Amino acid sequence: QKEVEQDPGPLSVPEGAIVSLNCTYSNSAFQYFMWYRQYSRKGPELLMYTYSSGNKEDGRFTAQVDKSSKYISLFIRDSQPSDSATYLCAMSAIGGSEKLVFGKGTKLTVNP
Amino acid sequence: SQTIHQWPATLVQPVGSPLSLECTVEGTSNPNLYWYRQAAGRGLQLLFYSVGIGQISSEVPQNLSASRPQDRQFILSSKKLLLSDSGFYLCAWLRATEAFFGQGTRLTVV
Numbered sequence A: 001q002k003e004v005e006q007d008p009g010p011l012s013v014p015e016g017a018i019v020s021l022n023c024t025y026s027n028s029a030f031q032y033f034m035w036y037r038q039y040s041r042k043g044p045e046l047l048m049y050t051y052s053s054g055n056k057e058d059g060r061f062t063a064q065v066d067k068s069s070k071y072i073s074l075f076i077r078d079s080q081p082s083d084s085a086t087y088l089c090a091m092s093a094i095g096g097s098e099k100l101v102f103g104k105g106t107k108l109t110v111n112p
Numbered sequence B: 001s002q003t004i005h006q007w008p009a010t011l012v013q014p015v016g017s018p019l020s021l022e023c024t025v026e027g028t029s030n031p032n033l034y035w036y037r038q039a040a041g042r043g044l045q046l047l048f049y050s051v052g053i054g055q056i057s058s059e060v061p062q063n064l065s066a067s068r069p070q071d072r073q074f075i076l077s078s079k080k081l082l083l084s085d086s087g088f089y090l091c092a093w094l095r096a097t098e099a100f101f102g103q104g105t106r107l108t109v110v
Helices: none
Strands: A004-006 A011-014 A019-025 A030-038 A045-051 A054-058 A061-066 A071-076 A085-093 A106-111 B003-007 B010-013 B019-026 B032-039 B043-052 B055-058 B065-070 B073-078 B087-095 B098-101 B105-109
Touching: A004 A085, A011 A019, A019 A085, A019 A106, A030 A061, A030 B098, A045 A054, A045 A061, A045 A071, A045 B098, A071 A085, B003 B087, B010 B019, B019 B032, B019 B087, B019 B105, B032 B073, B043 B065, B043 B073, B055 B065, B073 B087
Parallel strands: A011 A106, B010 B105
Antiparallel strands: A004 A019, A019 A071, A030 A045, A030 A085, A054 A061, A061 A071, A085 A106, B003 B019, B019 B073, B032 B043, B032 B087, B043 B055, B065 B073, B087 B098, B087 B105
């Protein structure tokens, strides 16, 4: 079993839809959870960052972590065509070597 | 503010030719630096990481090597490229557990 699993999609939604992106993981030592957004032919950029379990909201984006289920989610409300990108989850263990483990990324297209 | 530079943006090289990709970081000292490769459908694969000058750790056996000649410079090299070396190469700097990426180099080996 891979450390981090993420459905690669592609996912296509109409403008204004609520988008749900998910990752599962197997390493119970993971404590830090991140979502990166990557536009085509660009490097990934940090979108959301959470520590341990719970929710974190930033504008139209909500990151959710359920450590008991080893499951993390990113919700995008009122999706816009500019949200079209590949979204990668990443996680790291507390006190580890600071190496991030990434999911494969989910390609999202928001159609106007 | 911290900035990470990576070049070139695109590169087409013949099989068997050498490779040198350079990454430099501004605005910080003694950064932890990383080289990733991103292939279609395979996500980000960690190739090398460095916690200081001359200190290189390799994650996977491969045709590539890395060097860190200066505190804020990280170089990815190959003596002879293989077709399988094609991909999108990303340099990253980690602050705590946040990664900051360069814009990437798309390498096509022909």
